[in-house]
Amino acid sequence: MHAWPASEVPALPGQGRDLRIHNTATGGLVTLQPGPVARIYVCGITPYDATHMGHAATYNAFDLVQRVWLDTKRQVHYVQNVTDVDDPLLERAERDGVDWVALAEKETSLFREDMTALRMLPPQHYIGAVEAIPGIVPLVERLRDLGAAYELEGDIYFSVESDPHFGSVSHLDAAAMRLLSAERGGDPDRPGKKNPLDPMLWMAAREGEPSWDGASLGPGRPGWHIECVAIALDHLGMGFDVQGGGSDLAFPHHEMGASHAQVLTGEFPMAKAYVHAGMVALDGEKMSKSKGNLVFVSQVRRDGVDPAAIRLALLAHHYRADWEWTDQVLQDAVDRLDRWRAAVSRPDGPGADALVEEIRDALSNDLDAPTALAAVDRWAARQNSEGGPDTGAPGLVTRAVDALLGVAL
Template structure:
């Protein structure tokens, strides 16, 4: 599966900063010091609907991670999956009487268009669950051989008790885990499971649903968590820097994935930092496909909204915060974009070297994008009030905003 084209990232004078970022597993900031190649895995979409602002906010956060690392002259090895076979996709296809493969391809193509418009840097490897199946099957068989998986009526489950570190990503109690498991795709009430929390690794073939050859597992399709584990281990290995996604993925998805990988490899941890973006709400409720309260990036683009303004609306909120999308949020972003573009189009301005360092400092401090925007706002206001004599300043500001914030002005 191919990703989307990369926009050019301008090189900036000076030195980038090492990133300190909030790690859900430890509950505090960790300063990441990768080698020459920084590794990041971000969980991708289940393509049964278009990209909404909650998706965009999440991918914007991890785009900033990439940009901070690129500014330190590191290479970034970024991997993202597409869950192109799963219950929600099959249910939507059946509801709309369309082929599930065509639906997945259509929505994935639209996602690529949205990411391109928003200037999100693409992953080096963009892998679909279906194409990952040949690598998933041996992992499930290995877990079974290790005694960490068991069969139940043809399905294969992972035993969470096989990982001594289970629970160390989300730090939730058993009852909270059980409730979230039921809400987020698990089946804690299924009779016969060793633990209500045990997640499915391989679902035996069901009538009327797609299935694949699973070798000794029989025909079926993979569970959600093992999909990401197989892709991450194949392309990044253990101990990569950042496992990312929305805060709703901390449990069960990232918790289960970490346990799968740790049992498979005997190594700990799977990732050095588990990083989670906040949720975006509309009309007082979390924006989600199940509720239908969605604002789509593609619809905003069709309505003539500049993608740079959409990106500024996302950047105005700290990535870990929960916030609400409103017309006012977008209006303020459009106005900010206009001020910035007006400023960088002038022939000169106040010196901007210090501004570049302010943006770097803000982003290195847990991706504090609102502080970075405020710094640019101050430079723009100073230029408007007092002008300046530095003919190179507007160009430097334009390049810095593009390189570090992904906003084309």
């Protein structure tokens, strides 16, 4: 599966700071100091109802991570998956009377278009669950051979008790885990499981549903968590720098994936930092595909809104915050974009070297994009009111806003 084209990232004078970021697993900030190549895995979409603003906010956060690392003169090895076979996708296809493969391809294509328009830097490896199945099957077999997996009516489950570190990502108690498991794709009430929290690794073939050759596992399809584990281990290995996604993935998805990988490799932890973006609401409720209260990037673009304004609307909120999408949020972003473009359109202006450092400081401090925007606002206000003598300043601001914030002026 191919990703989307990369926009050029302008080079800036000087060098960025190492990133301090909130690690869900420790509950505090950690300073990441990758080697020459920083490694990040971000969980991708299940391709239906793409791309809504909740998606966009999440991928915007991890785009900033990449940009901070690139500004430190590191390379970035970024991997993202597409869950192109899963129960919600199959259910949507059946509801709409369409082929599930065609639906997945259509929505994935739309996602690529939206990511391109928003100037999100693409992953080096963009891998669908279906294409990962040949690598998933041996991992499930190995977990079974290690005694960490068991069969129940043809399905294969992972035993969470096989990982002594289980719970170290989300730090939730058993009751909270059970509740979230039921809400987020698990089956804690299924009779016969060793532990209600045990997640499925391999679902035996069901009549009328797609299945693949599972070698000794029998025909079927993979569970949700093992998909990301197989892709991450194949392309990044253990101990990569950031595992990212929305806050609703901390449990069960990232918790379960970490346990799968840790049992498979005997190493801990799977990732140095588990980083989670907040949720975006509409009319007082979290945007969700199940509720249908979604604002789509593609629709806002079709309404004539510049994608740079959409990106500024996302950047106006700290990535870990839960916030609400409103018409006013978008209008504020449109107005900000107009002010910034007016400011950089002049032939000279106030010196901008200090501004570049302010943006760097803000982003290196847990991706504090709102503080970075406020710094650009101050420069633009000074430029639009009194100007300045530096002929290089407007160009430097343009490059800095593009390189560090992904906004094309």
